Amino acid sequence: MLTIAEKELKILFCSPLAWVILALAQVVLAWVFLAYLDTFLQIQPQLVKIANPPGVTETIVAPLFLVAAIVLLTATPLLSARLIAEERRNQTLTFLISAPISITDIVLGKFWGLVIFFCAIIVQVVALSVSLLLGGPLDFGLLLSNIAGLCLIAASFAALGLYISCLSAQPAAAGAGALGILLSLWAMDSVTAESTGGIVRHLSLLAHYANFNRGVIDSFDLAYFAIFIVTFLLLSIRRLDRERLHG
Amino acid sequence: MTAFTKTKPAILARGLCRHFGRRVAVRDIDLELGYGEILGFLGPNGAGKSTVMRMLTGNLAPSAGSIEIGGIDLVDRPEEAKKHFGYLPEMAPLYRELTVTEYLRFAARLHRVNTSRIPFALNRVMKGCGLGDSGNRLIGLLSKGYQQRVGIAQAIIHDPEVIILDEPTGGLDPNQIREIRALIRELGDNRSVIISTHIMAEVESLCDRVQIVNDGRTVFAGRIAMLKQQGISVEEVFVRSTMNSESQA
Numbered sequence: 120m121l122t123i124a125e126k127e128l129k130i131l132f133c134s135p136l137a138w139v140i141l142a143l144a145q146v147v148l149a150w151v152f153l154a155y156l157d158t159f160l161q162i163q164p165q166l167v168k169i170a171n172p173p174g175v176t177e178t179i180v181a182p183l184f185l186v187a188a189i190v191l192l193t194a195t196p197l198l199s200a201r202l203i204a205e206e207r208r209n210q211t212l213t214f215l216i217s218a219p220i221s222i223t224d225i226v227l228g229k230f231w232g233l234v235i236f237f238c239a240i241i242v243q244v245v246a247l248s249v250s251l252l253l254g255g256p257l258d259f260g261l262l263l264s265n266i267a268g269l270c271l272i273a274a275s276f277a278a279l280g281l282y283i284s285c286l287s288a289q290p291a292a293a294g295a296g297a298l299g300i301l302l303s304l305w306a307m308d309s310v311t312a313e314s315t316g317g318i319v320r321h322l323s324l325l326a327h328y329a330n331f332n333r334g335v336i337d338s339f340d341l342a343y344f345a346i347f348i349v350t351f352l353l354l355s356i357r358r359l360d361r362e363r364l365h366g
Numbered sequence: 367m368t369a370f371t372k373t374k375p376a377i378l379a380r381g382l383c384r385h386f387g388r389r390v391a392v393r394d395i396d397l398e399l400g401y402g403e404i405l406g407f408l409g410p411n412g413a414g415k416s417t418v419m420r421m422l423t424g425n426l427a428p429s430a431g432s433i434e435i436g437g438i439d440l441v442d443r444p445e446e447a448k449k450h451f452g453y454l455p456e457m458a459p460l461y462r463e464l465t466v467t468e469y470l471r472f473a474a475r476l477h478r479v480n481t482s483r484i485p486f487a488l489n490r491v492m493k494g495c496g497l498g499d500s501g502n503r504l505i506g507l508l509s510k511g512y513q514q515r516v517g518i519a520q521a522i523i524h525d526p527e528v529i530i531l532d533e534p535t536g537g538l539d540p541n542q543i544r545e546i547r548a549l550i551r552e553l554g555d556n557r558s559v560i561i562s563t564h565i566m567a568e569v570e571s572l573c574d575r576v577q578i579v580n581d582g583r584t585v586f587a588g589r590i591a592m593l594k595q596q597g598i599s600v601e602e603v604f605v606r607s608t609m610n611s612e613s614q615a
Binding site for chain 1: 445
């Protein structure tokens with residue numbers, strides 16, 4: 120499993136794709152970060168007058184993490200598409216299946232490879248947030264809750280993208296599929312944002328992430344992410360196994 | 367729990383069947399491979415050769431029948447059985463982005479080669495496959511012949527008892543074919559090998575035994591030495607046995 124994750128990362132960092140994504144993510148995040156910082160500095164004089172003013176963590180870090188989730192959402196299809204589809208196209212899937220490892224190992228190895236890469240983007244976000252310590256204290260509880268949420272949503276994106284990649288032999292088709300589904304999960308959130316509650320909103324990934332974003336770690340949200348990830352990993356394993364059984 | 371044992375055949379497949387939906391690709395094929403034996407596995411295109419190869423390597427589950435690798439059941443204990451063979455599919459499974467050494471190290475780790483023995487194994491296969499000085503080259507930039515050598519190298523990196531090669535000399539020039547054949551002959555000295563090929567001369571020069579399939583069935587199985595004694599060429603047998611069943615069908 121670790122062997123496969125390591126190979127995934129090695130191939131990823133051999134290609135310019137990984138570096139382009141990391142660089143662009145950094146540009147977007149830094150830009151948004153500076154914009155929020157600017158706004159905060161402008162409204163700070165008024166904030167001081169309020170009895171219990173929101174701190175930097177709430178006004179800068181939390182919105183930044185929301186944007187980071189969107190950055191991860193758009194990066195996912197680009198990275199997840201090739202996971203299985205490309206192996207299938209290059210006939211290397213045969214190589215993995217003929218090796219003395221189980222299909223579960225292959226799927227989990229691929230999954231961890233992508234999650235570890237996402238962690239690199241998450242580290243960028245955290246580094247930006249922590250840089251605020253130069254100017255004053257941070258609410259570390261809220262920061263940690265945001266980090267946990269971002270890791271979970273990144274893992275969910277990875278699991279979904281991996282499954283879509285299992286369905287196809289063409290990386291481009293897998294990418295388009297993953298993008299479509301992720302965007303509709305996002306749309307579900309904003310469409311139903313006004314009419315709170317309702318089943319549709321419960322299905323949206325970003326709605327569950329919003330609680331982490333506010334610093335609320337709810338066991339319901341944790342369960343949702345866990346079920347989401349496990350479901351798509353199991354579906355991926357089943358899908359690859361089915362291919363062996365039914366050709 | 368039985369371990370890999372040399373008292374049983376290296377590969378023993380009984381009554382293999384495989385259908386895809388309604389189409390029957392393989393019906394009732396038996397296959398046996400002894401130790402130190404090279405078996406030529408022949409058949410016209412679409413005869414079910416590749417399907418059998420894929421079943422023997424665990425890429426496809428048989429609809430019926432059993433496969434044992436050195437006495438270990440491939441269906442019951444796939445991970446245990448898969449340790450004992452190396453497989454080169456028709457299209458060498460290579461990662462073009464990796465260098466030869468990186469790729470072979472990955473192959474070695476996938477096949478559970480002990481970490482401390484990996485440098486030794488790398489050295490052995492790179493020398494054996496004539497890859498001595500191309501370790502740091504990217505696989506995508508190698509010529510077809512070298513890529514094929516890397517493909518064979520990954521199949522023998524874990525020093526398996528059984529080697530399964532699907533058209534190992536396809537697309538190579540005559541010199542490369544000679545080199546690869548010499549390599550296979552060397553491998554066959556102390557291991558069991560199955561080769562599928564369309565080149566009859568290859569079978570005659572390399573193999574101890576030949577098995578011909580057509581339309582999903584075994585239509586001929588025999589020793590090369592016996593054929594030579596009777597003065598019949600493999601090509602004659604091939605044409606006769608595969609033409610017959612076509613006229614029957």
